[in-house]
Amino acid sequence: MMHTLIRLILDSLFWTFHPFSPFSVTYDDYYDPYRPRVKKMPFYERVNRFFFGPEEKPFDREDAIKLTLQEIRAQKGRIGILDVMRVTGLSKDEADPFMAKLMLDYDGEVKVSEQGGIFYEFISMRKSVEREVVFSVPPIWQKREVLPEFTGNPAGSNMLIACLNGFNMLMSSVAIANGWTIEKFKYFLAAASSKIPLEVLPPAPEGVPLLLGWIPLIFSATLFLIPITRALFRGKKKHEVDVKNGKRGLLRAILSKMGIRGINEDVLKQAWVEQSQAQVDEREFTREIIRLGGDIEIKGQIPTYRFEAIETELRALEAARQKASSKEVSIGEVIFSSKE
Known part of the structure; x- marks a missing residue:
């Protein structure tokens, strides 16, 4: 008798506080305001990554200008083409027109030493009201360029996308093998709703299964060719x-x-x-x-x-740089200041 009573109490407690019970009280940390939200990548973006690869970050000219200007100020307004290559990663052929444009925008000049050494001078870039310490930009080789990931997706997402496209190819192949056309499906629906015996009905219309067969097959095959082609040229990109x-x-x-x-x-x-x-x-x-x-x-x-x-x-x-005067930094006497 006691055994049966204890068993009933335990069963009632289990089914009352079971996770699927309406009386169950659980804590969902999704609504916790202090819980960091992990932004999930949209499915359409994962599809794009699978076929076309992750989006590559293009060369940011504004970033290169900021780094070069910082280096100019750190080097007393004098900079060479090698300094530009060192801080931006540009090649010599790219750095020359880059500096030509920078001179026009920031009032720079080309200087040639007695021995023929060429450098750029930006005296106006040194002027500042406050005394600040400008540090030289770290060289570009401190961070190696790496080969972008092939898709950047989890393996499960790649498998799902490949299976969906493969299923589309399979079904379109079945449609081609069986000659499935829109007219044939209309015929089957009309025959199913009709009370006329099948023996009396005319044969199903034949045609080329374009919409259900060849078009989706070619489309899916082309989509598969895109990552295959990227894989073939991946060695060249790594080089x-x-x-x-x-x-x-x-x-x-x-x-x-x-x-x-x-x-x-x-x-x-x-x-x-x-x-x-x-x-x-x-x-x-x-x-x-x-x-x-x-x-x-x-x-x-x-x-x-x-x-x-x-x-x-x-x-x-x-x-x-040794001859650069400290007076180049000063903008002159300050007549009015907002701090006063």
Whole structure:
């Protein structure tokens, strides 16, 4: 008797406070105002990522201008083309027109030293009411370029999208195999609602299943070809990213390790490998050396490169920054201030 009573009490408690019971009291943390909301990616965006890949961030010219202006102020209003390449990641061919436009917008001038070193001078950019410390921009090679993800979706989303498109292909193939057309379906519906025996009815109309067969089949097959094509060219894209990183490593080695007698080829190639984490592309390596004005000197077994234009530019910048007057920062006597 006692056993039966205890069993009834326990059963009543279980079914009263069961999660699916109307009397159950549970805490849903979704409505917690302090709970961080995780924004879920819309399904249509996951579909776009599956077929076309994640959206790549384009080059932000405004960002490059901000970084360059900060470097100009940090370097006493004097900057060289290598400084622009160092802080923005632009190539030499891209940095030249970029600086030409910047000079027009911010009242800059091209200066040439007695030895032929070319640099840019922005005296007006130094003027400031307050004394502030402007730090130099970190070099671009501190952050490696990485190959974008193929889709950027979870594996489950990729599987679902592939299955949906595959199901569409399967059903369109079935429609083609059975000759399903709109007219044939209308015929079947009319025959099902009619009381006339099937033996007496005329045969079903035949036709090309375009709307239910060939059009969705070609559309789904084309959609599958897009990621397949992207996968085939992914190796080329990775190579482009590796070359871009390698060029930055090359510039880093020239600016930090070049001595009076130049810099060894082994040092340049090692910097390329360290930055790109890939083998040196000899063709791109040679092209970049030429773009930077490198001249090869064979002394012994290891080739050495001299960059006279870079050396001249660096010397001219150093001399100009040393001669820069502190009066360039002042805007003159302040007659009225809002702080007073």
